[in-house]
Amino acid sequence: MKAQSLQFKRNASDALHDENLKLAMSFAKTGFIGKRAAAVAAVPQWQTIRDEARELKNHVLDNLDHYLLAYEEAVIRNGGTVHWAQDGEEAAKIIVDLCTQANAKTVAKGKSMVGEEASINEALEEAGIEPIETDLGEYIIQLAKEPPSHIIAPAVHKTKEQVSELFHEHHQQYGRQEKITDRAALVHEARVILREKFRHADVGITGANFLVAETGQHVLVTNEGNGDLSSILPRTQIVIAGIEKVVPNLNDASCLLRMLARSATGQHFSNYTSVMGGPKKAEDTDGPDAFHVVLVDNHRTDMLAGDLKEMLRCFRCGACMNHCPVYGAVGGHAYGWVYPGPMGSVLTPVMVGIEKAPDLPHACTLNGRCAEVCPMSIPLPSLLRRHRQTTFEKQLQSAHSRYGLKVWAFFAKRPIVYRTLTGLSVRFLKLIGGRRGYLKRLPLAGGWTKGRNLPVPQHAQTFMALYRKQQS
Amino acid sequence: MSSRDAILNRVSSALNREEGKVQLADRPASVTQRLQSPEIHTQPELPTTQIETLIKNMETVEMSVVRLQSEADVVNAVDWYLEEHGIDGELSVSPSLAHLAWTKKVHSGPATGTEATSVTSCFAAIAETGSIALKSGADTPATLNFLPENHLVVLKESQVVDHLEAVWDSMRAQSSQPRAINLVTGPSRTGDIEQTIELGAHGPRRMHVMLVAGE
Amino acid sequence: MPNEILVSPDSLTQYKASVTLVSFGGIILSAPRVGLFVTCLVDLYRPNVGFAAIKLLEQSGCEVIVPEAQTCCGQPAFNSGDRASTQIIAQQVIETFESFDYVVLPSGSCAGMLHAHYAELFAVDSDWRKRAEAFSHRCYELNAFLVDVMHFQPETIQFKRKVTYHDACSGLRELGIEAQPRQLLDSVNGISLVEMDEKEVCCGFGGTFCVKYPDISDRMVGDKAAMVVQTGADVLLGGDMGCLLNISGKLSRSGKTVRVYHVAEVLAGQIEDAGIGSADGSGSEPAIDDIDSLPERKESNT
Numbered sequence A: 001m002k003a004q005s006l007q008f009k010r011n012a013s014d015a016l017h018d019e020n021l022k023l024a025m026s027f028a029k030t031g032f033i034g035k036r037a038a039a040v041a042a043v044p045q046w047q048t049i050r051d052e053a054r055e056l057k058n059h060v061l062d063n064l065d066h067y068l069l070a071y072e073e074a075v076i077r078n079g080g081t082v083h084w085a086q087d088g089e090e091a092a093k094i095i096v097d098l099c100t101q102a103n104a105k106t107v108a109k110g111k112s113m114v115g116e117e118a119s120i121n122e123a124l125e126e127a128g129i130e131p132i133e134t135d136l137g138e139y140i141i142q143l144a145k146e147p148p149s150h151i152i153a154p155a156v157h158k159t160k161e162q163v164s165e166l167f168h169e170h171h172q173q174y175g176r177q178e179k180i181t182d183r184a185a186l187v188h189e190a191r192v193i194l195r196e197k198f199r200h201a202d203v204g205i206t207g208a209n210f211l212v213a214e215t216g217q218h219v220l221v222t223n224e225g226n227g228d229l230s231s232i233l234p235r236t237q238i239v240i241a242g243i244e245k246v247v248p249n250l251n252d253a254s255c256l257l258r259m260l261a262r263s264a265t266g267q268h269f270s271n272y273t274s275v276m277g278g279p280k281k282a283e284d285t286d287g288p289d290a291f292h293v294v295l296v297d298n299h300r301t302d303m304l305a306g307d308l309k310e311m312l313r314c315f316r317c318g319a320c321m322n323h324c325p326v327y328g329a330v331g332g333h334a335y336g337w338v339y340p341g342p343m344g345s346v347l348t349p350v351m352v353g354i355e356k357a358p359d360l361p362h363a364c365t366l367n368g369r370c371a372e373v374c375p376m377s378i379p380l381p382s383l384l385r386r387h388r389q390t391t392f393e394k395q396l397q398s399a400h401s402r403y404g405l406k407v408w409a410f411f412a413k414r415p416i417v418y419r420t421l422t423g424l425s426v427r428f429l430k431l432i433g434g435r436r437g438y439l440k441r442l443p444l445a446g447g448w449t450k451g452r453n454l455p456v457p458q459h460a461q462t463f464m465a466l467y468r469k470q471q472s
Numbered sequence B: 001m002s003s004r005d006a007i008l009n010r011v012s013s014a015l016n017r018e019e020g021k022v023q024l025a026d027r028p029a030s031v032t033q034r035l036q037s038p039e040i041h042t043q044p045e046l047p048t049t050q051i052e053t054l055i056k057n058m059e060t061v062e063m064s065v066v067r068l069q070s071e072a073d074v075v076n077a078v079d080w081y082l083e084e085h086g087i088d089g090e091l092s093v094s095p096s097l098a099h100l101a102w103t104k105k106v107h108s109g110p111a112t113g114t115e116a117t118s119v120t121s122c123f124a125a126i127a128e129t130g131s132i133a134l135k136s137g138a139d140t141p142a143t144l145n146f147l148p149e150n151h152l153v154v155l156k157e158s159q160v161v162d163h164l165e166a167v168w169d170s171m172r173a174q175s176s177q178p179r180a181i182n183l184v185t186g187p188s189r190t191g192d193i194e195q196t197i198e199l200g201a202h203g204p205r206r207m208h209v210m211l212v213a214g215e
Numbered sequence C: 001m002p003n004e005i006l007v008s009p010d011s012l013t014q015y016k017a018s019v020t021l022v023s024f025g026g027i028i029l030s031a032p033r034v035g036l037f038v039t040c041l042v043d044l045y046r047p048n049v050g051f052a053a054i055k056l057l058e059q060s061g062c063e064v065i066v067p068e069a070q071t072c073c074g075q076p077a078f079n080s081g082d083r084a085s086t087q088i089i090a091q092q093v094i095e096t097f098e099s100f101d102y103v104v105l106p107s108g109s110c111a112g113m114l115h116a117h118y119a120e121l122f123a124v125d126s127d128w129r130k131r132a133e134a135f136s137h138r139c140y141e142l143n144a145f146l147v148d149v150m151h152f153q154p155e156t157i158q159f160k161r162k163v164t165y166h167d168a169c170s171g172l173r174e175l176g177i178e179a180q181p182r183q184l185l186d187s188v189n190g191i192s193l194v195e196m197d198e199k200e201v202c203c204g205f206g207g208t209f210c211v212k213y214p215d216i217s218d219r220m221v222g223d224k225a226a227m228v229v230q231t232g233a234d235v236l237l238g239g240d241m242g243c244l245l246n247i248s249g250k251l252s253r254s255g256k257t258v259r260v261y262h263v264a265e266v267l268a269g270q271i272e273d274a275g276i277g278s279a280d281g282s283g284s285e286p287a288i289d290d291i292d293s294l295p296e297r298k299e300s301n302t
């Protein structure tokens, strides 16, 4: 998908006025946060497991080349094929080629964020192949022709009424004239329609939560079971995954699995955790005939080389965005690309170029709650600050804020001049707003005073001036 | 240069490898160790006994559990369950259970997609998570785990393990590996509409475990 | 381990700072010399907090000095990615304050800056790095210092109010300040503390954030103000001026009468006026009643 992150500010302010979004996000807030907290509290060893997970991922990253080679060797041993894509475009091309070779007309897709990075759907459509998203959330937004707004719950921004409208509009072609509004009935209708699609899909494409170097298998976690159906029913199975997804062995995957569902949805374990690899065996009566893995770099090696390496520990649980107040206010679409929320504000500037997303690292209060809940102990605020440094060095911030910063820094570095300036400021503010104690408007502070008052200083003198007076 | 080599080169240079791109043969001992003798990380303690924990965890995720004296009771238990829930329609069983004295007409083999119910064996259950572990194969086709609306599983008490790792260990001990191991933890569900859970998204709407005593 | 010598004596002599062993096992041995860094927002907006801090520190047994050369801790530059300016300011702060036994700030976010971020500004193994490390360990947020280092209990203070407390995010997450202000408030007579829902959620201030993204910030502070009001408390307390200015501005704009004070003002018994963002009644300056007469962007704002 094309990055719209340059319009962050405008997107965000539109989002703030969207009442449906506000309602939808309120469901998410109550759902995710409380459930996660309870699930984590139920595991007394949580912090130990978390520390081990960090160590484990650090070890993998320090030996990433070795583990990728080991994984590749094992996939080949299982009868599969490994493809390597340097970026999203190449990944999409590989996938379109594989689908074309398989004479595919339709493709069943399980949710894959790397797939979104690579804009696979667009590429398939261009090649005349119909991609069908099978995760209910992805299916909803595919009908709405929207990108996902959350990495775990792609349609989190939609209300039930909006889903009902969408189904009514798109399902009439299957003879379903009646508009349904009941949640269970909506889920059932999607099941029936998608089941037909599954049966006719020629290729199944899914992501992977982990790639296991020990066995050449991948671990795929879903709640709906759509990932498994996409993997078993079509003749050809394609897995697309970032190169950082590799783990040494199944025990290591277990360590991460213990944190994944709890962090993502507050479940102690997801419904379907499948360990798969290779085409069906000679004796098997079901399963795919061909198995392919597409390993995608797309700037992951840049992160590995630089000071954002820790971001590669991310296993896409979504906890950071669930706990992010900015995300909660503006929703996922405002971020303008595949990954929203704190992790997105770190990843997007790397993957699409910081020139195209200069706002993202700044649109954060650095309150640190994301890092607090991140099961992979990724210091998200520090990583955002690193991006900020880049935007400063490349002069990507608005002239207005750069100038403001320069003026401020000039004074902050010179205590005596600073004293004079602060003395004048308080006097001025006190003068214009003293009687009420606050200002309803102030030139240059229009943003602040649009929705709230600006308190005026307590006295017409600074603390330092009063203190000096008191001392003498 | 192929993309494979380009990526591996970039990884190696990001990691400041002196020798440039690594080969399989360069694998350091720490990596070999982890590939060949996986360690066990910290595991959550089971709050109560293995079977109690298992049943509690299964019930949390809407799996129902009955306990049976012997495998001979399975057919009755299946009949009873179907009747109790008013379930008609085709019944498919995994070939591993074809030998039972079924009272109804059953199809044995991979799912046809039209059956209402499947009855399968499994090869383990994990107390820690409340999961059933199923492996793909001619005797236990994986489609039976996903396509029918109702999935009934025969589990032997001796198959229950404490933690995930025990499942992997028992796989490692076998000579040939299945294409897939499915850990199933409750009926299929989705929270994609307003974060409210609905069962039966794509896979089974009901899951029922028949826990058979003894070996 | 606040009761122990926090920096090794070697590094101290090396950097001319002299730290005395001031307390041992909870017993204060000698009056520690404390450098008070009032922070820029207290300096500008709320001198009372500075005086309250001095009073509390003295009551707890410290000798308090307020160095003239202080300005700001450098957060605006740090959080804007201007590393060079941040370094210069950090060096200035270190030079100004490193001769004290402790540096105390009535702000979790500024204390967090000194404590958690100064060292990372300088190259590993550089002299400034070592100096910053030795310095950082002696920097404390006021509440944390009073409780953890001085084992202080406020003198008999009366405050018969229902209050709620806002934990500033940096204090909470960088320094773990949560129990200390509550422990101190516990010894205030007549006070009743009601915790608000979602108390660990950010108020939307975020320093430069509220200027760069005022709309988002406004939504966040709106949610926060609603939580404050929901408690039914008539006073909001907190340990960070930034958050307090923000929330008080939102409360007063929405016509709420909740009064807002820095926690130090209450603990020191220095409740002098109607609170942050309210008229103090004591100002002698004439006030222009309506700033709306000043030229500004045309937008309805009430």
Ligand code: SF4
Binding pocket: A263, A313, A314, A315, A316, A317, A318, A319, A320, A321, A343, A370, A373, A374, A375, A376, A377, A378
């Ligand atoms: S950054 Fe952490 S919390 Fe956010 S998605 Fe990644 S692993 Fe989860």
